Amino acid sequence: EVQLVESGGGLVQPGGSLRLSCAASGFTVSSNYMSWVRQAPGKGLEWVSVIYSGGSTYYADSVKGRFTISRDNSKNTLYLQMNSLRAEDTAVYYCAREVGYSSSAWGQGTLVTVSS
Amino acid sequence: QSALTQPASVSGSPGQSITISCTGTSSDVGGYNYVSWYQQHPGKAPKLMIYEVSNRPSGVSNRFSGSKSGNTASLTISGLQAEDEADYYCSSYTSSSKVFGTGTKVTVL
Numbered sequence: 001e002v003q004l005v006e007s008g009g010g011l012v013q014p015g016g017s018l019r020l021s022c023a024a025s026g027f028t029v030s031s032n033y034m035s036w037v038r039q040a041p042g043k044g045l046e047w048v049s050v051i052y053s054g055g056s057t058y059y060a061d062s063v064k065g066r067f068t069i070s071r072d073n074s075k076n077t078l079y080l081q082m083n084s085l086r087a088e089d090t091a092v093y094y095c096a097r098e099v100g101y102s103s104s105a106w107g108q109g110t111l112v113t114v115s116s
Numbered sequence: 117q118s119a120l121t122q123p124a125s126v127s128g129s130p131g132q133s134i135t136i137s138c139t140g141t142s143s144d145v146g147g148y149n150y151v152s153w154y155q156q157h158p159g160k161a162p163k164l165m166i167y168e169v170s171n172r173p174s175g176v177s178n179r180f181s182g183s184k185s186g187n188t189a190s191l192t193i194s195g196l197q198a199e200d201e202a203d204y205y206c207s208s209y210t211s212s213s214k215v216f217g218t219g220t221k222v223t224v225l
Contacts, residue, residue: 035214037162037216044119044205044216044217044218044219045154045156045162045205045207045216045219046216047207047213047214047215047216050212050213050214056212058212058213059213060117060213061117094161094162099167100150100167100168101148101150101152101209101214102150102152102164102167102168102207103152103154103162103164103207104164104167104173105164106161106162106163107161108161109161
């Protein structure tokens with residue numbers, strides 16, 4: 001069974017950093033496209049970043065230069081390093097397994113709150 | 117990248133059919149057959165309902181169908197049921213990234 005479990009969310013001050021983790025089971029992270037999607041409170045879904053099986057990475061303009069997506073093949077885990085956090089980064093962050101550019105499996109999400 | 121345009125809300129009575137539109141540009145919806153649709157109930161993670169414009173993942177009811185014409189994709193829910201009440205989002209691949217729609221709240225009257 002495919003399962004994704006995010007962790008690492010919490011309250012952080014503006015300008016601070018946070019690293020989100022997404023532990024996968026039932027499939028191999030490194031053999032799949034993996035993405036992060038976020039949802040601000042009461043708002044819609046926003047694509048954040050993707051890492052392809054070959055290692056290429058891409059980011060939304062809103063996070064480019066501040067966020068870094070990566071993976072640890074030995075731990076079968078996806079990460080999102082978030083630096084220079086802003087109030088507008090407050091959201092539930094989901095990791096997802098991509099199949100043919102569709103997010104076929106999602107984690108339960110982890111809440112990031114950026115506030116002083 | 118601008119969000120794809122969806123109607124804010126659509127409603128229907130049980131048993132009826134409804135259609136949700138998703139309008140983009142030739143750089144996203146119109147340029148690729150990588151349109152997906154997601155269902156999201158309150159407090160839950162999204163669930164993939166349609167991929168590659170018109171394909172249903174295993175386990176998704178055949179009451180859900182997708183199509184595309186030009187820069188606009190559509191999701192049709194036939195035989196509307198109470199459990200279909202949720203938010204629905206479209207998404208499209210676009211030049212090494214992805215864009216989501218603005219979201220549509222479906223209400224079953």
